[in-house]
Amino acid sequence: MEKKSIVILGAGYGGMMTVTKIQKSLRIEEAEITLVNINEYHYQTTWLHQNAVGTVSDDRTKIPIKDVINPQKVTFIQDKVLSIQPKDKKVILEKRILHYDVLVIALGFEVETFDVPGLEAYAYTINNIEKARELRRHIEHNFSLFVKEEKKNLSRLTFVIGGGGFTGVEFLGELADRVSELCKKYNVDKQLVRIINIEATPTILPGFDEQLVEYAMNSLEARGVEFITGATFKECTPTSVLFEKYGMQTKISTHTIVWSAGVKANSIIKESDFTTNKGKIEVNNDMRSPEYDNVFVIGDCALIMDFEKGKPYPPTAQIAIQESEAVAYNIRAYIRNEEMEGFKPNILGTVASLGNRDAIGIIFKNKKVLGWKATILKKIIDNRYLFKLGGLRLLVKKGKFAIFPRV
Ligand code: FAD
16 A cells, blocks of 8 residues: 555644544554644643633643654644645645645634724734733733833723633633732732723623523623623724724723634635635535545634534534544545545533633533533533543643642
8 A cells, every 4th residue: 555645734623633543543654644833832722811811821731742743653844834735735834845645724713803903903812822922911011011100001901802702701701810910919909900891792602591691791790891792893003992882983092902803714725725615615524625535624724514503613622623533534544445434513512711710601402500610611621632632641741620720
């Protein structure tokens, strides 16, 4: 059998889980496996809201790729993917060109700014470790400037978060907790701090269970978060955000705008030679591109329709991880000329943290969980992933065990 070259782009949830599976299931003489990623580490995107305020350290969230891959079977290349040329079966990286027999695209998401003037330039985002670090430093820097500056500028203590979806709400919870600590550290009256959430739809967490949404709002409001729903961002400047509600525009003075209201698939997909739907590749049932039968797509770059709801499944780590099982199985089947399997997401539940001590979630289709039970459940979900990725060793090294931990 001719040895096949398998190239995996992106070491996020989808890419890493695919690699760990195929390095076990394929023999050395069957395949040459190459993983490409921009950083030498994998990071847990679902923890980034905690890195962005400093409730979890970057080192906890980062996992060196070499700690997880088998170097006998997988070659890791740290490089940036620039484009994919599927007709010629090649990938253009910043420093070299790679040829492949089988490709897995797992390049994740980018922030969608909906062309709001000033948003890209002045809003902070939480989409990778570096961005999270910038935001964390900026938040603390503004506390320290507020204390130092003679003329007290309350906009340094005003934080405006655009988007009340899962990421926005999880960030609000962490920020609310962190602000209490920063107020103590810098001896600032907590009443001076404003955390304002602006959400375009009539409610935060749109589509989520109403009782849990109310619980989340109460929990966050009790810690000082203000909600403005049914309002859209119109313009951002370095020191303000303009929003519109009921046709009326209002300006808030702030030094910190955080944008968590939209993601889209990595733009490399659109810029390469693929037909796209909402910027993603609408994959076949076996997770392959309908145009190129040697290209698998996974995670936030893939679009799968939820026919029961008549809309695509949302981009989540949960689905990316499940997809990796099907992709790994089907790559082996493709190489061995065996039958592939179809994939359908099995949504086990959704849990959103509301800071360090509170959370909400739905499990087993419709069972509601909240408070400390949901907080523990969230940690179990995080730990389960670590175990799946790197076994007991990784779980012990990076796992979340303390009930109410700090960094
Ligand atoms: P990613 O995990 O984003 O990985 C993509 C990888 O590709 C990254 O390593 C990146 O560095 C690399 N890459 C990107 N571009 C290039 C390039 N040009 N060259 C080389 N490498 C590149 N989902 C849930 O299910 N549950 C949650 O609780 C949850 N919470 C979230 C909280 C936050 C703050 C955020 C931002 C997202 C959350 N999500 C959650 C969504 C989830 O993180 C994504 O759906 C998931 O990360 C998608 O996995 P992926 O493998 O497609 O991409």
